[in-house]
Structures are given as C-alpha cells and as structure tokens.
Amino acid sequence: MRPRQVILGIVSMAVAFVIFVIPFLLVIFTAGKTAADASQIDFTPPVRWQFWQNLVDVVQTRDYQLLLAYWNSTVITVGAIAGLVIFGAMVGYVMQRRDTRLTRALYFVVLSGLMIPPAVVPTIWLLQEINLFKTLHGMILIQIAYGLGFTVLLYRSFIAAIPRDLDEAAIIDGGTPLQIFFRVILPLLKPVTVTIIVVQAIAIFNDFTHPLYYLPGAENVTVQITLYNFQSQFVSQLNLLFMNILLITIPPLLVFVFFNRQIVAGMTAGGVKG
Amino acid sequence: MQRRSPYPYWFLLPAGTIFAVFFLVPTVASFYFSLTYWDPFEARFAGFENYQQFFSEPFLARGVMNTLIFAVLTSGLKTVLGLLLAVLLTSGLLGQSLLRSVVFFPVLVSTIGVGLLFQELMHPTEGAINVALEAVGIDGPGWLTNPSLALVSVALVDVWRGVGLATLIYIAGLATISPDYYEAARIDGATRWQQFWRVTVPLVRPATTTVIILSLIGGLRLFDLIWAMTRGGPGFASDVLASVIYKQYQAGFWGLSTAGNVILFLLIALLIVPLALHLNRREADL
Numbered sequence: 001m002r003p004r005q006v007i008l009g010i011v012s013m014a015v016a017f018v019i020f021v022i023p024f025l026l027v028i029f030t031a032g033k034t035a036a037d038a039s040q041i042d043f044t045p046p047v048r049w050q051f052w053q054n055l056v057d058v059v060q061t062r063d064y065q066l067l068l069a070y071w072n073s074t075v076i077t078v079g080a081i082a083g084l085v086i087f088g089a090m091v092g093y094v095m096q097r098r099d100t101r102l103t104r105a106l107y108f109v110v111l112s113g114l115m116i117p118p119a120v121v122p123t124i125w126l127l128q129e130i131n132l133f134k135t136l137h138g139m140i141l142i143q144i145a146y147g148l149g150f151t152v153l154l155y156r157s158f159i160a161a162i163p164r165d166l167d168e169a170a171i172i173d174g175g176t177p178l179q180i181f182f183r184v185i186l187p188l189l190k191p192v193t194v195t196i197i198v199v200q201a202i203a204i205f206n207d208f209t210h211p212l213y214y215l216p217g218a219e220n221v222t223v224q225i226t227l228y229n230f231q232s233q234f235v236s237q238l239n240l241l242f243m244n245i246l247l248i249t250i251p252p253l254l255v256f257v258f259f260n261r262q263i264v265a266g267m268t269a270g271g272v273k274g
Numbered sequence: 275m276q277r278r279s280p281y282p283y284w285f286l287l288p289a290g291t292i293f294a295v296f297f298l299v300p301t302v303a304s305f306y307f308s309l310t311y312w313d314p315f316e317a318r319f320a321g322f323e324n325y326q327q328f329f330s331e332p333f334l335a336r337g338v339m340n341t342l343i344f345a346v347l348t349s350g351l352k353t354v355l356g357l358l359l360a361v362l363l364t365s366g367l368l369g370q371s372l373l374r375s376v377v378f379f380p381v382l383v384s385t386i387g388v389g390l391l392f393q394e395l396m397h398p399t400e401g402a403i404n405v406a407l408e409a410v411g412i413d414g415p416g417w418l419t420n421p422s423l424a425l426v427s428v429a430l431v432d433v434w435r436g437v438g439l440a441t442l443i444y445i446a447g448l449a450t451i452s453p454d455y456y457e458a459a460r461i462d463g464a465t466r467w468q469q470f471w472r473v474t475v476p477l478v479r480p481a482t483t484t485v486i487i488l489s490l491i492g493g494l495r496l497f498d499l500i501w502a503m504t505r506g507g508p509g510f511a512s513d514v515l516a517s518v519i520y521k522q523y524q525a526g527f528w529g530l531s532t533a534g535n536v537i538l539f540l541l542i543a544l545l546i547v548p549l550a551l552h553l554n555r556r557e558a559d560l
Contacts, residue, residue, distance in 0.1 A: 005365065005366055005368060006367075006368045008362075008367045009368025012367060012369070012373055013372070013373060016373055016376050016377065019434070020376050020377060020380065023391055023395065026391070026395070027391060083288075083292070086288075087289035087292070090285040090286070090288065091286050093281065094282070094283065094285045094286055097281040098279065098283075106286070113293065114491075115542060115543075116539055116542065116543075117494075117495050117516075117535065117538050117539060117542065118297065119300040119301050119535045120519060120520075121304075121307070121519075121528045121531050122299075122300035122301075122303040122307055122535075124523075125300075125303070125307075125528075126296070141292055141295075141296055142296050144292050145292050145293050145297040146297070148289055148292070148293050152289070171280050177280050177281065180280060206382075206384050206385065208384075208386050208498040208501075208502075209497050209498050224384055224385075224386050224498075227386045227390065228386060228502070241390065242391075245384065245387035245391065249383050249384060252382040252383060252384075256382050264446075267439060267442055268443050268445075
C-alpha cells in the first residue's frame with residue numbers, strides 16, 4: 001500500500017465516521033440515557049447508563065406491544081418468504097426452460113410488477129371483499145405478490161446457468177415434473193435461495209407502508225409500526241424512542257454481519273448485465 | 275401423441291394467482307375507481323372530476339411537482355456520489371472493506387428509524403447538526419421547518435440512506451472493467467482525470483443505467499421517509515404523491531386517493547419506459 005492510499009484511507013474513514021457512524025452512536029448513547037439527560041441530544045455518552053431499564057420500559061410499553069409486534073413481523077416474514085421461494089422458483093424455472101410466447105409475455109408482466117406502484121385503496125377494497133383485510137395471512141399474500149418480481153427474475157437468471165442435461169437425465173429416469181423440480185432443481189438453487197431469503201427478509205421486516213395500509217389495529221402491529229405508534233408517547237422520552245429504534249435494528253444488523261456476501265449478491269443482481 | 279412437457283404451465287399457477295389477485299386486479303380496478311366519487315360507503319361515477327381536482331387544487335398539484343423534484347434530485351445525487359464513492363472504494367485505500375460496510379449499512383436500517391433520528395438531528399435549535407454548525411460560527415437553517423428547505427432536507431437524508439446501494443452496484447460494475455483498458459490508456463499518456471472520463475464512465479454504463487432507474491422509481495414512490503420526517507409539512511411544502519395518496523385515503527376521499535395512485539403510475543411509466551429504452555439503446559451502441 002502506497003503512502004497516498006494510507007492517507008486517503010485515513011481521511012475517508014474520518015469523514016465516514018462523522019457522516020455515517022456518529023448518527024448511530026447517537027442512537028446508542030441516547031438509548032442508554034435517562035429521560036432528562038436525553039432531552040438534550042448531543043454527542044456525549046450518558047452521564048449515567050440505564051440501558052437495561054430503558055430496554056425494559058420500551059418492551060413493557062402499551063402492554064408489551066413490541067413483543068407482539070416482533071411475533072407478527074416474524075410470522076409475516078417467514079410466511080411470505082416460504083411462499084416466495086417455492087412459488088417464485090417454480091415460475092423462474094418454467095420461464096427459463098420454456099421459451100414460448102406465453103413465458104415471454106409473462107417476463108414483461110413480471111418486469112412491470114417491479115415498477116408499478118401498488119394501487120393501495122383498491123387493494124384495501126379487495127381485501128375487505130374477501131375478508132383478508134387486517135389479517136396476517138392477507139398481509140403475507142400481499143408481501144408475496146409484491147416480492148415476486150424480484151424473486152422470479154433472480155431465479156430465472158440463476159437457472160439459466162444450470163445445465164439442461166440434469167433435467168433430461170431425471171426425465172429419462174422417469175421423474176415427474178414435481179419430482180424433478182423438488183429433488184433435482186430446487187436443491188441446486190440453494191445459493192440464490194439464500195440471497196433471496198436474506199434480501200426479502202430485510203425488505204419485509206423493514207416494511208412500514210404496507211402494514212400501515214393493510215394491517216391497522218393494535219393486535220396486528222408490526223415492528224416498524226411500533227416506532228410510529230410510540231412516537232407521540234415518547235416525545236419527551238427520546239431515550240425510549242431511540243431504544244426502540246435500536247431494538248428493531250438488531251435483526252437486520254445480525255443478518256448483515258452473517259450474510260454480507262449474499263446481500264451484496266442480491267442487491268447488485270442485474271446491475272452488471274453485459 | 276405429443277409428449278407432455280416436463281415444464282408444465284401449471285407451475286405458474288400458484289404465483290400467478292397470488293400476483294393476479296393481489297396486484298393486477300387492484301391495479302386494473304384503480305383505473306375505474308379513479309373515475310368515481312368513492313368513499314367507504316359508495317362509489318358513484320364522476321368522470322375526470324378527480325383528475326381535474328388534482329391539477330387545479332394547488333396543494334395537490336404541488337404534490338405532483340414535489341414528487342418529480344424529489345425523484346430527480348435524489349436520483350442525480352445517488353448516481354454521482356455513488357460512482358465517486360465506488361471509484362474511491364476500489365482504489366485500494368486503507369480500510370477499504372470497512373468503509374464499504376459503513377457506507378452500505380444505512381440501506382438495511384429501518385427507514386422510519388432513520389427518519390425519526392434525522393428529525394431530531396435536524397431540529398432548528400437543539401438538533402446536533404445546527405449545534406455543530408453553531409460551534410464553527412454558522413447559523414444553521416430550520417431544515418425541516420423552513421417550507422422552501424423541507425423537501426430538500428428529506429431528499430438529503432434519502433441520499434444518505436440510499437447512496438450505499440448505488441455504490442455497491444457501481445463497485446460490481448467497476449469490477450467487470452478489464453485492467454487492460456487502463457493499461458492502454460496509461461501507455462497513451464492519459465491522465466487519471468482522462469481515464470475516469472474516457473474509460474470508467476463509458477464502461478460502467480450498465481451500472482449507471484441500473485442506478486438511475488432504480489433510484490428514480492424509488493424516489494417517485496417514496497412514502498415512509500417523508501411520512502416519518504415531515505408528514506408532508508410544513509403546510510403542504512414537502513407533500514409528494516405518495517403522501518397525498520395516504521392523506522386522501524385517511525380523509526375518506528378514496529376516489530381522489532386512487533386518482534393520485536393512477537397519476538403516480540402514469541408518471542412512472544412515462545418517465546421510466548422511455549428512459550430505460552434510451553439508456554439501453556445507447557448501451558448497445560458502445
């Protein structure tokens with residue numbers, strides 16, 4: 001490493017520290033302060049750390065709403081991802097293997113699904129008509145519908161790299177389409193499946209807009225909505241507001257630490273096509 | 275008899291049904307409902323009344339304008355800063371991988387959390403940003419309270435939050451450029467500046483296309499950050515289509531809200547489709 005790169009690196013890290021790290025330190029510091037101490041947002045560490053007390057206070061707010069929210073968000077995320085992975089892979093597989101007018105038309109439908117903003121009020125009307133408004137399974141189906149575009153495109157491009165010889169060998173051995181897909185193809189898709197799970201889990205867990213529209217009501221609360229609900233209550237208790245931010249940032253942080261590579265793969269997919 | 279395909283079309287059914295019911299049906303229905311007086315109780319046909327209202331009421335028209343300003347501003351900044359950061363973070367400087375993680379991390383954090391955090395940081399008198407500015411003798415503005423600044427402030431926070439994704443896409447794009455090009459340029463005596471403009475910029479074009487299109491779509495549709503930071507205020511100064519849609523829905527004006535949704539749809543289609551075709555065509559020319 002040349003001296004120039006060392007100096008540039010040190011300068012960059014100093015700038016990045018101010019712009020990107022200090023805001024997060026502020027969250028951590030404020031989350032550990034007393035309410036009085038936190039009323040003045042500044043860069044100083046807490047005079048007296050009361051991290052645990054604040055954590056307990058936030059968790060207990062409104063009859064343990066945060067725990068309920070964690071449960072609801074987990075159910076939605078897990079349910080939606082199970083659907084996305086299995087149904088999305090099936091579509092990506094058939095779309096890639098069969099080049100027909102139908103699958104080519106579907107490709108454009110999938111692309112437009114990535115672009116078009118969902119029509120929110122008509123969706124609410126529809127959910128009410130079929131009794132899925134304000135229900136977790138309704139929310140799961142919505143998240144599947146909205147996540148399919150990304151999932152199908154990623155699977156489709158990954159399946160292109162899997163040789164057809166494998167399918168053909170299985171066909172000759174008398175495998176049914178379902179057997180071939182679940183026994184031969186799906187296991188081979190593991191790397192891209194991990195990427196899809198990680199990227200979609202973060203997107204669904206962090207989603208605020210769609211639960212706000214489709215999942216109102218205290219019993220349906222999700223983690224992002226707690227922050228919104230507690231905002232007015234915590235207005236004079238910034239320590240608790242920031243503790244709440246911290247608590248709902250932990251899952252994405254853990255995912256980031258353990259699945260950095262897959263996140264990068266998923267986020268840059270399509271960005272470097274030839 | 276024709277052998278049945280090992281790739282049956284019914285594989286498309288589960289996903290296709292969910293997509294059609296929960297995405298396509300409401301989208302098609304929105305065109306009809308946008309032409310009605312619609313509230314939680316009834317829908318009466320109204321012709322183009324809602325659209326007329328959208329462009330004649332100043333606070334609604336302002337939302338359309340703000341949406342465009344916001345999208346262009348954030349997309350432009352993310353594209354330029356993303357490329358510069360990617361070049362910097364692939365130059366082999368000290369702490370390179372740490373820096374990449376630091377720049378990328380905000381992408382994964384809750385948008386509402388980021389919005390509330392910056393709402394505090396941007397407080398006109400007690401916020402950390404103005405306190406820091408005051409320490410060096412600058413009188414900081416009311417970032418979110420000044421009507422002519424609020425939208426720009428939210429846009430800056432959106433860039434802070436999203437530039438890491440643009441950087442990541444550019445880093446992947448830069449990795450596909452063969453070092454031979456730089457070698458050849460150096461032999462021909464090109465300066466670093468010339469190398470950047472003549473080699474890097476043309477050859478990362480696919481990444482540029484992706485960054486521009488993704489960030490424009492994201493900017494046009496953005497709701498959560500604006501809602502967390504300003505709720506479209508002060509007044510209607512930072513209202514965008516997505517926040518107008520929510521406000522009108524809450525007020526019970528479902529038809530008007532849906533008209534806003536259709537306008538957003540048309541805006542995205544009219545901007546993105548020609549842009550994508552144009553950018554991809556120029557890519558093919560290279």
